[in-house]
Amino acid sequence: MDDNYKIRKFRExxxxxxxxxxxxxxxxxxxxxxxxxxxxxxxxxxxxxEHNNEVVGYVMGRVEVGFSxxxxxxxxxxxxxxxxxxxxxxxxxxxGTALMLQALKNMVLxxxxxxxxxxVRVSNEKAINLYKKLGYKEVRRIPLYYLDGEDASVxxxxxxxxxxxxQTLNHQ
Numbered sequence: 001m002d003d004n005y006k007i008r009k010f011r012e013x014x015x016x017x018x019x020x021x022x023x024x025x026x027x028x029x030x031x032x033x034x035x036x037x038x039x040x041x042x043x044x045x046x047x048x049x050e051h052n053n054e055v056v057g058y059v060m061g062r063v064e065v066g067f068s069x070x071x072x073x074x075x076x077x078x079x080x081x082x083x084x085x086x087x088x089x090x091x092x093x094x095x096g097t098a099l100m101l102q103a104l105k106n107m108v109l110x111x112x113x114x115x116x117x118x119x120v121r122v123s124n125e126k127a128i129n130l131y132k133k134l135g136y137k138e139v140r141r142i143p144l145y146y147l148d149g150e151d152a153s154v155x156x157x158x159x160x161x162x163x164x165x166x167q168t169l170n171h172q
Contacts, residue, residue, distance in 0.1 A: 002093070004051055004052060005049055005050065005051050005056075005090075005093070005095060005098070006049070006050045007047060007048075007049055007050075007098050007099060007102050008047070008048060008050065009043060009044070009046065009047060009048075010039055010043070010046040010047060010048050010058065010060070012036070012039070014048055014055050014058075015032060015035060015036065017054075017055040018035060018048065018055060018058045019032055019035065021055070021056070021057065021058060021085050021086075021087055022035075022058075022083065022085055024085075024087065024088075025085035025086070025087065025088070026083065026085050027146070027147070027148065028083070028146065028147075030083070035060065038060045038061070038062055038082065039060070041062065042060075042061060042062050042063060042111070044106040044107075044109075044110040044111065045059070045060065045061040045062070045063075045079060045103045045106050045107055045110075045111070046058070046059075046060040046061070047059050047060075047099050047102050047103055047106075048099075049086065049090070049095045049098065049099055051090060056086060056087045056090040056095065057084075057085060057086035057087060057090060057095050057096065057099055058083075058084070058085060058099070059081065059083070059084040059099040059100060059102075059103045060081075060082050060083050060084075061079055061080050061081045061082050061103055061107070061116075062079075062080050062082060063077060063078070063079055063080070063107070063111045063113060064077075064078050064080050065077055065078070066078055068114070068115060069115060069117065069139045069156040070115065070156075070158055076113075076114045076115045077111065077112055077113045077114055077115075078113060078114070078115045078116060078117055078156075079103070079104070079107030079111065079113040079115070079116040079117075079159065080116070080117060080118065081100070081103065081116065081117070081118035082118075084096060084099060084100065084127075086099075094171060096130055097130065097133070097134070097171055098171060100130070100131075100134055101134070101164060101167055101168045101171060102168075104116060104134070104159060104164050105161070105164045105165070105168065107159060108159050108161045108164065109161070113159050114158065114159055115156060115157065115158050115159055116136075116156065116157055116159055117136075117139070117154060117155065117156035117157075118131065118136070118154075118155055118156075119142065119145060119152040119153070119154055119155075120152065120153050120155060121146060121150050121151075121152065121153075122141070122150065122151045122152065122153050123150060128153065128155070131155050132155075134157070134167065135157045135163065135167075136155035136156060136157045137155060137156065137157060138153045138154065138155050139154050139155065139156045140154045141153055141154065142154060
């Protein structure tokens, strides 16, 4: 990612642009109040990417408690990546990776998450490859998850701050 890009926390004045990016890039769209609710409750994992002071991508998530994907019968704090999108003309420049790494780091530092997970369309090979590069593994599939009937792959990983920091250094 070159120096013209900056990663920072979402601000309410970014809402219109983030909603536009969501609508342009993803078939799953959310209401403005949904974005603001995630920002209010989990501000440290709602991150945007800027290019020349213009928002060009975002990642947002929440924190949940549930059974671990890695340790039988253990309860874990899980960071859930709800949505990530980067405008098409800014893709393949490391922005998605930078957004994810910052969100994962903040899940650990600010919310004490031990794991993270996300759902991704089984046909979205580019996203799946990014998530695998970041250490995610498919843990299950959800049939007919999306409105159009496509299955979701649920991908998960244990969160280790040292690993995230090493990946961040390698990415810079």
